[in-house]
Amino acid sequence: MTAPAPVIRLSSAGRSFNSHQALLDVDLTVTAGERVAVLGTSGAGKTTLLALMNGSLRATAGAVEVFGQDLRTLSSTHLRALQRRIGAVPQRLDLIDQVRVLHNVNAGRLGQWGTARALASLTWPRPDDTARAALHRVGMGWALHERTERLSGGERQRVAIARLLVQRPELVLADEPVSSLDPARAAEILDLLRAPAEEATFIVSLHQPELARKHCTRAVGLRDGRVVFDVPIDQLDDHLLADLYVLT
Numbered sequence: 001m002t003a004p005a006p007v008i009r010l011s012s013a014g015r016s017f018n019s020h021q022a023l024l025d026v027d028l029t030v031t032a033g034e035r036v037a038v039l040g041t042s043g044a045g046k047t048t049l050l051a052l053m054n055g056s057l058r059a060t061a062g063a064v065e066v067f068g069q070d071l072r073t074l075s076s077t078h079l080r081a082l083q084r085r086i087g088a089v090p091q092r093l094d095l096i097d098q099v100r101v102l103h104n105v106n107a108g109r110l111g112q113w114g115t116a117r118a119l120a121s122l123t124w125p126r127p128d129d130t131a132r133a134a135l136h137r138v139g140m141g142w143a144l145h146e147r148t149e150r151l152s153g154g155e156r157q158r159v160a161i162a163r164l165l166v167q168r169p170e171l172v173l174a175d176e177p178v179s180s181l182d183p184a185r186a187a188e189i190l191d192l193l194r195a196p197a198e199e200a201t202f203i204v205s206l207h208q209p210e211l212a213r214k215h216c217t218r219a220v221g222l223r224d225g226r227v228v229f230d231v232p233i234d235q236l237d238d239h240l241l242a243d244l245y246v247l248t
Contacts, residue, residue, distance in 0.1 A: 004031035007067060007171055007201045008053050014061035014225075015048050022048040023225045026062070030201060035194070037212035037233070038205040040222035041245060046205035047091065049222065050173045053203065054088050055079050067170075087169030087200075089193065091176050093160045097149035101140070104148055104159050105131045108167035134165040138192055154185060161192045174204040178211065190215045209241055 008030040015023045023045045030036055038046050051057035052064050055071050064071045069082060087108075095104045109130075135141050138158040143151065148159065157177065164172065174193050178186035190211060194202055206212050212219050212233065219236045221229040221244045229240050 004033060005068070006030070006065070007032050007034075008203075009065040010052070010059075010062065011065075012062035013052060013059045013064050015052060015057060016060050021225055023052070023059075024061075026225075026227055028220065028227060028230065030203060032201055033199065034218055035202040035216040036204070036218045036220060037216040038203065038220050038222060039207070039209060039212060039241075039244060040205075041207075044222040045225040046222055047175050048225075050088075050175050050203065050205060053171075054086055054173055055083055056088075084167075085170045087164040087167050087172045089160055089164060089172070089174040089177050091179075093156055095148050095156055095159060097147075099148060101135070101143045101146050101148055101151070101159055102131060105134060105162045105166055108163035108165070130166050131162075134162040135159075137165060138162050154181070154189075157189055158192070161189070164193070169200060171201045172203070174202075176205050176207065179207055183208075183210075186211060187214065209236060212236065 006029050008028070010026045010028045013023065013026045013028075014021065026049065038049060040046050048057065052059055053066060055064075055066065055074075058071065066082060067085065069078075071079065071082075074082065096107075132141065132144065135144060138161050140155060140158045140162060143155065143159070148156065151159065172193065177193060178189050181189060186208065190204070193204070194215060202216075204216070209219075213236060217233050219229070219231055219233055220227060221240065223244055228244060231240070
């Protein structure tokens, strides 16, 4: 039986910001279909790690390969083409507040459309079955023509997930998508986030180990920019977590 293909491979990867080393000597391989939780305290390097995987940050040491392509060798055009295969949910959601919800949902398909249609959608967005179905799936069917700035924080998260659904990515990267939510709402949002990733690869940074155990198959622990453990989810025990979250 053929082994699953690597979707992401980091080899001695690092990222520094001036004199600060955010990530150091990270070796990590994620294969197709895995559901990986990245755990660690604030400042451990989780956001930087996901940004390297998305290509929005370049490694300052080592190599990062995504879908078999070394990001160091890609032109801007080829990097954008690769990023169309990735659905990213950043902490700040990257929604445009001054436009209607439909605009933000359709943004997930701009890379799939030609230039003329993409420009037209920004000026005269037309609702279609795909956008409507995505919003209904996240419980926001009523909001198609609402202005995004009028939505609550939880509603904005759902719009970001609807944008992800219409994109149909092969890889989903979610950066602390539930850090400010109560446990019930957090579980609901993670269920929705996994919806486009049932056959895709899903990587999410979290603070809550209990959510990792429920929604993921593997856990990676980051501390001070280094990987301190990488285990199947059933081996994520209290001893590992105590070491991960100890204050230094």
